[in-house]
Amino acid sequence: MAYLRTAGAASGILIVLLLLAEALVASEGFKATHSSALVRHRTRRQGHGPHRRYHPLAMQQTATATQQRGGVAADGEWTVSKPIPAPVVEDSRIDPRVKGGEKYLHLPRLYVYDHCPFCVRARMIFGLKNIKHDLVYMANDDIETPTHLIGKKMAPILEVRGRRPGEGLIMPESLDIVKYIDESEEIGAGLPLLKPFSGRSDLKEWLDSIAEPSRRLSRPRFAWSANLPEFAFDSARRTYIARHPLENPSSYEENYERSAEWIAALSEGLKKLDGMIANPQEGYISEGGISYDDIDMFPRLRNLSIVKGLEFPPNVKAYIEVLSKKTDVALYTKMAF
Ligand SMILES: N[C@@H](CCC(=O)N[C@@H](CS)C(=O)NCC(=O)O)C(=O)O
Known part of the structure; x- marks a missing residue:
């Protein structure tokens, strides 16, 4: 009897601990979604869809690949399991979900390596124009993530996710990204800032x-x-x-x-x-x-x-x-x- 009572109490404690752990994981997930500097840790995926080619202003992806990455499904609905609450904007930076960009549910996302000078080029224009964005640091041996996005291992990559196919964009090449962000009306950060190359x-x-x-x-x-x-x-x-x-x-x-x-x-x-x-x-x-x-x-x-x-x-x-x-x-x- 004593043994059974102990076992009952132990399993009760276990259930409480499991519930607590689940609540903790859920709240951590929430925080990660809203972090402006999202450090993505390497995950091992079990296979993935065909590689997409770079296609400006069009989301070219399979539903399978999309679901794995939590993106947009073919019917235009978000495949994330929970609704994403409105962001808390803590500083003066522009949030495309709020200003002139209702169709974008997420911040523009930049995939980078910290030491990569081409990635710093892209980061500079976001900083100069005060545009809030997610920064995703890829592991240097992560081939899957960039290959999924642009068909090869290369950084930086810009991803702007739209609500429906055709509204998003995935773009490699640092200077293209700089130009797009500097001139884009959709991201909505005012007039172009940069003068052209001097040719010096x-x-x-x-x-x-x-x-x-x-x-x-x-x-x-x-x-x-x-x-x-x-x-x-x-x-x-x-x-x-x-x-x-x-x-x-x-x-x-x-x-x-x-x-x-x-x-x-x-x-x-x-x-x-x-x-x-x-x-x-x-x-x-x-x-x-x-x-x-x-x-x-x-x-x-x-x-x-x-x-x-x-x-x-x-x-x-x-x-x-x-x-x-x-x-x-x-x-x-x-x-x-
Ligand atoms: N022309 C590209 C060059 C980008 C580039 O060379 N990025 C390097 C990192 S600094 C890279 O991803 N190299 C492939 C690798 O590291 O495997 C650009 O301007 O974005």
Whole structure:
């Protein structure tokens, strides 16, 4: 009898614990849906539908693939199991569900790697125009997610989900994304902001001149950083190292150990750049205001901020700090090593 009573009490406690756990999971799910920086962890899916090709302004997907990703079904109804409540807009950023975008149920979503300069280009325009969005960090060895979206492993990818087929859009290519977001009336963030590329050859030549020391310094640091979400898994770090070989010396360890040499070369280059910035205090590099030149330059310099001991001369420092604030893309300075 005593044994039976104990068993009864134990199962009662178990049921209460299970109910509590379920409630916790439900509330966590709610929070994740509303987070503006959604870090998506890798999941292993059991097979998936045929790969979709990039098709601007059209959601080309099978119902199966859609259901797996919680998107729009062929009949235009959302396949998520629970209704999604209205968002809480905590800052002044524009929420396309509220302003001029009733047909969009979700925030625009940007799939990125944190260290990827092309992804930073795309992030910059969202920051500059104060457009609220979901940021999805893919693991560096996640082939399925980008392949599902655009047919290959590549970042960044923009996804704007519509209520019905034909209303959404999936777009690769950083400069296309920047242009679309800068000019889009549907996302609704005012007039275009960016001036065109200036065509300055000195900027291009400068970027070419620092490419090698930049690679040697930044790659080992990205791959070994504990803080970059795309490298949270060992397999992701190994994938990156395998796909980004260095030569003479080839090992990431040796390149890291010889940092002082590459820092010396890079510092010379940065001194030259210091005299090439039109307005460091306002954060633009070519006369006339912020332009595609800045969309190209800032991500490269931001990546160098992960190198401890690399001093940025005053104009370059002011330029990256101002642009970091304006674009809401943090520098790596505080986690440099
Ligand atoms: N032209 C593309 C280039 C994008 C690109 O090369 N992205 C890199 C990451 S920085 C990538 O996804 N590479 C494939 C890979 O990492 O496997 C763009 O501007 O968006």
